[in-house]
Amino acid sequence: MVPNGDHMTLGCCNHRKYMPVAKHLYSDHVIMETLQWILTHLVCHTCFKRHEKLHRCGQCKFAHYCDRTCQKDAWMNHKTECSAIKKRGVAPNENIRLAARILWRIEREGGGLTEGCLVSIDSLQNHVEHFGEEEKKELRMDLESFLEFWPPESKQFGMQYISHILGVINCNGFTLSDQRGLQAVGVGIFPNLCLVNHDCWPNCTVIFNNGNHEAVRSMFHTQMRIELRVLSKISVGEELTVSYIDFLNVSEDRKQQLKKQYYFDCTCEHCQKGIKDDLMLALKEGNEKPSQEVVKEVIQFSKETMKKVDKARSDGVYHEVVKLCRECLTRQEPVLGETNIYLLRILSILSEVLSYLQLFNEASGYSKQMVDGYLKLYHPKNAQLGMALMRAGVTHWHAGLIEAGHGMLCKAYAILLVTHGPTHPITKDLEAMRVQSEMELRMFQQNEFMYYQMREAALKNQKIQMMPEPTNEPSVGLFQKKQ
Numbered sequence: 001m002v003p004n005g006d007h008m009t010l011g012c013c014n015h016r017k018y019m020p021v022a023k024h025l026y027s028d029h030v031i032m033e034t035l036q037w038i039l040t041h042l043v044c045h046t047c048f049k050r051h052e053k054l055h056r057c058g059q060c061k062f063a064h065y066c067d068r069t070c071q072k073d074a075w076m077n078h079k080t081e082c083s084a085i086k087k088r089g090v091a092p093n094e095n096i097r098l099a100a101r102i103l104w105r106i107e108r109e110g111g112g113l114t115e116g117c118l119v120s121i122d123s124l125q126n127h128v129e130h131f132g133e134e135e136k137k138e139l140r141m142d143l144e145s146f147l148e149f150w151p152p153e154s155k156q157f158g159m160q161y162i163s164h165i166l167g168v169i170n171c172n173g174f175t176l177s178d179q180r181g182l183q184a185v186g187v188g189i190f191p192n193l194c195l196v197n198h199d200c201w202p203n204c205t206v207i208f209n210n211g212n213h214e215a216v217r218s219m220f221h222t223q224m225r226i227e228l229r230v231l232s233k234i235s236v237g238e239e240l241t242v243s244y245i246d247f248l249n250v251s252e253d254r255k256q257q258l259k260k261q262y263y264f265d266c267t268c269e270h271c272q273k274g275i276k277d278d279l280m281l282a283l284k285e286g287n288e289k290p291s292q293e294v295v296k297e298v299i300q301f302s303k304e305t306m307k308k309v310d311k312a313r314s315d316g317v318y319h320e321v322v323k324l325c326r327e328c329l330t331r332q333e334p335v336l337g338e339t340n341i342y343l344l345r346i347l348s349i350l351s352e353v354l355s356y357l358q359l360f361n362e363a364s365g366y367s368k369q370m371v372d373g374y375l376k377l378y379h380p381k382n383a384q385l386g387m388a389l390m391r392a393g394v395t396h397w398h399a400g401l402i403e404a405g406h407g408m409l410c411k412a413y414a415i416l417l418v419t420h421g422p423t424h425p426i427t428k429d430l431e432a433m434r435v436q437s438e439m440e441l442r443m444f445q446q447n448e449f450m451y452y453q454m455r456e457a458a459l460k461n462q463k464i465q466m467m468p469e470p471t472n473e474p475s476v477g478l479f480q481k482k483q
């Protein structure tokens, strides 16, 4: 994070002249993390993977784990928390539990720097002085619930220090997602990561790897960790940067978002020069330019539609979402250019929801339009771009468009190898799909007729694997910050 605008660089790695692209620069074992409240019975409290069947902690009945390995790994951090939850009967929210875990760790090990840690939690920014009235009120409420939760037999900390920890979590808490990357499920504090500054067009990316302890003896064994990964060649002395937010907003809006959530003014090259702003607001090319009036109207209509769509989506009324998006598209298409972000947002939702409703043919067309736009806007090695290509590839595959589908899965794979790394569960899923679609493609090329016959037979016998339910999350920032 940006400590008062001071730019800091992570030392050692900058000295190497040529960094192999797919190799991660730096990885950190998870320092401290907790799970979102509503998900506590759906996601493992150690590795943050979603599982059908989880084992419950017999003591507090609150924590859930994949298996004994995950439970054992959790015990050191869970022990004191377990008895506090048991005593109180209920568990407080994830920020409070995270603060408690941090303070218990300080009680156990002291607050100093541990090995491999470049910055202590004490010296991280809390930005409490920038808080508005609403945020101050929330902080007071968090403090109250913390004090209720904190057991009298544990070491007692001053109010100011507890506020500092809560403030640090508020602006430096890193969003953790489940193994499929579809949902933000928890929050963690990784002090070293907080040293990496933001750039809207960064040279690194951060990814949470849930790890794979099941494969202990194989090459796939990975420990749960946070990874800072390099996106392109970095020259000596160049600062390492990551993007805290999604790039698909015009520079003015990104700057506003960063100021509001992270309290700094972005002065990155893309913001200063407004690079790609013109593409993001592109208008339909043709003989007649649409008038300013019409453009304004369409954008206003798009914004209103988005609000209605969000509501319908969170209510789970997907046919309404489809209707609203189709209506909006008919208004947008004669006016907005193919890279216009208002158009792309509608295309993204529409293709996702149509896939969920198994209307793959229609969905595939929209997803193609969407990724074509994304490819012109995003950094070529952007995680969101990779994930969008993967979704579009799967949609095409389901629609029987095997050539296009396979092509997209390959492109997605090339990106995820860099942004997520070869051992990430998502990359491994994608690799399996890529191999499978390649086999089908070969069959298709050898004998088209046979391919369709086999495909039909397969579809009759087994229902197509359900697409995940669309999540209703406004694009989460890198660091979990209350909006």
Ligand SMILES: [Zn+2]
Pocket: 044, 045, 046, 047, 048, 049, 065, 066, 067, 070
């Ligand atoms: Zn687990």
Ligand SMILES: [Zn+2]
Pocket: 057, 058, 059, 060, 061, 062, 063, 078, 082, 083
């Ligand atoms: Zn427990």
Ligand SMILES: [Zn+2]
Pocket: 199, 200, 201, 254, 266, 267, 268, 269, 270, 271, 272
């Ligand atoms: Zn910027």
